Amino acid sequence: MPKIVDHHQRRTLIADALMRVAAERGLEEVSLRHVAAEAGVTSGMVQHYFRTKDELMGFAMAVVRERTEARVAAAAGRLGPAPAPGDLVRTLLTEILPLDEQRRADGRVALAFLAYAAVRPDAAAALxxxxxxxxxxxxxxxxxARPDLDAPAAAAGLLAMMEGLGVYLLGAHVTADQALAALDAQLALIFEGG
Amino acid sequence: MPKIVDHHQRRTLIADALMRVAAERGLEEVSLRHVAAEAGVTSGMVQHYFRTKDELMGFAMAVVRERTEARVAAAAGRLGPAPAPGDLVRTLLTEILPLDEQRRADGRVALAFLAYAAVRPDAAAALxxxxxxxxxxxxxxxxxARPDLDAPAAAAGLLAMMEGLGVYLLGAHVTADQALAALDAQLALIFEGG
Structure with a gap:
């Protein structure tokens, strides 16, 4: 199936170029022309994958979602067959937090997409x-772990805290150590407190 | 001092036009031309206030910061002379959360600015x-209220949770009721737990 392999390779090539341009200039500044130049292909080829700004933004976010899912799945796998609930949640959250350059690049794209989707609610359905x-x-x-808690409220608060710490990390409002300390304090309140 | 009054009026006029355009199209799409058309003034007059994209973004964020500060100060004033720490924190956080249309418009601008500043760290110094x-x-x-807690970690986590709930509200990932339930559960953990 040479056509499918080719499609996948091209998509990966263009996705990588898109992410490099986005990480450097900000996703909102990315154009077909920039991505084509970075990937060393024609604008027409890039246009095959995204014809509009909406498709470009959605494509970038899809790349970030796929990479994040793969990272979380790999890290969760390393916990063994029956991890403690608190360990599993901590692994999920710290794999998403922008604590290294790869995750920072992904986080900048996600943040740009969130800002974009905030005025275009339809764009955010997958997210x-x-x-x-x-x-x-x-x-x-x-x-x-904690049948005494309001679990949906605690989960919403915990995930929101992770999102907010991600925003603070990207803007250098907190250090990686401060973000992890805040997250671990919260995980202790939820999974060890009570 | 007619000149100062005039300057203030013009700045307000342009700021309001800028915010209307940003709320509708997204801050990253805003141009001098759009803002001038919306304000009913010349592009040259708008350019007097922001000559570059950086100045435009910084101006919009400054407007949001001023409005937010005024809202928080007014709400805190209504709590009376010696509010309980938990009440004061709750007032601060709920005045910032995008729970109505005005705060949603401010929140969209703040989110766009955060995404913009994530690739331009210098831009985020005031924030x-x-x-x-x-x-x-x-x-x-x-x-x-809680000398037994790691107060800096708890504060970072709580403010990050507010930021994240704001992002979730703007993207309609959670409802206003869910956001307030998550925030109140956290405030109870911090200010009533222990």
């Missing part, structure tokens, strides 16, 4: 589904 | 100073 999935997953783990 | 001020203020109130 909303992700958040709902994460909320249900984390609420289930909290309910197991 | 970083705000965050540091808020962190110190909230940490002080937490330390008063």
């Amino acid at each position: 909303r589904a992700d958040t709902e999935g994460m909320l249900a997953f984390v609420a289930g783990l909290i309910a197991t | 970083r100073a705000d965050t540091e001020g808020m962190l110190a203020f909230v940490a002080g109130l937490i330390a008063t």
Whole structure:
């Protein structure tokens, strides 16, 4: 199936170029022309993958979502067959937090996409589904560990804290150590307190 | 002093036009031309206030910061002369959360600015100073109420949760009720728990 392989390679090539341009200039500044130049291909080829600004933004966010899912799955796998709920939640949250350059690049794209989607609610449907999935997953783990808590509220608060710490990390409002200290204090309140 | 009054009026006129355009199209799409058309003035007059994209973004963020400060100060004033630490923190956080249309418009601008500043760290200096001020203020109130907690970590986590809930509200990932439930659960953990 040479056509499918080719498609996947090209998509990866263009996705990588898009992310490099976005990390440097900001996603809102990215154009077809910039991405084509960075990837060393024609604008027409790039246009095959995204014809509009909406498609470009959605494509970049899809790349970030796929990379994040793969990272979380790999890290969760390393916890072994029956991890403690608190360990699983901590792994999920710290794999998403922009604590190294790769995750910072992903985080900048995600933040640009959030700002973009805030005035175009339709664009955020896939991201909303992700958040709902994460909320249900984390609420289930909290309910197991702490039946006395309002698990949906605690899960929403915990994931929101992670999002906010991500924003603070990208803007250098807090250091990585401060972000991890805040997150660990919260995980202790939820999973060890009570 | 007719010149100063005139300057203030013009700045307000342009700021309002800028915010209307930003709320509708997204801050990253805003141009001098759009703002001038919306304000019913010349591009040259708008250019007097911001000559570059950086100045435009900084101006919009400054408007949001001023409005937010005024709203927080007014709400804090209504709490009376010696409010409980938890009440003061709750007032601060809920005045910033995008729970109505005015605060949603401000929140969209703040989010666009955060995404913009994530690739231009110098642009975020004023915002970083705000965050540091808020962190110190909230940490002080937490330390008063809960000397057993790591107050800086708890304050960073609480403010990050507010930021993240704001992002979730703007993207319709959570409802206003869910955001307030998550925030109140956290405030209870910090100010009533222990």
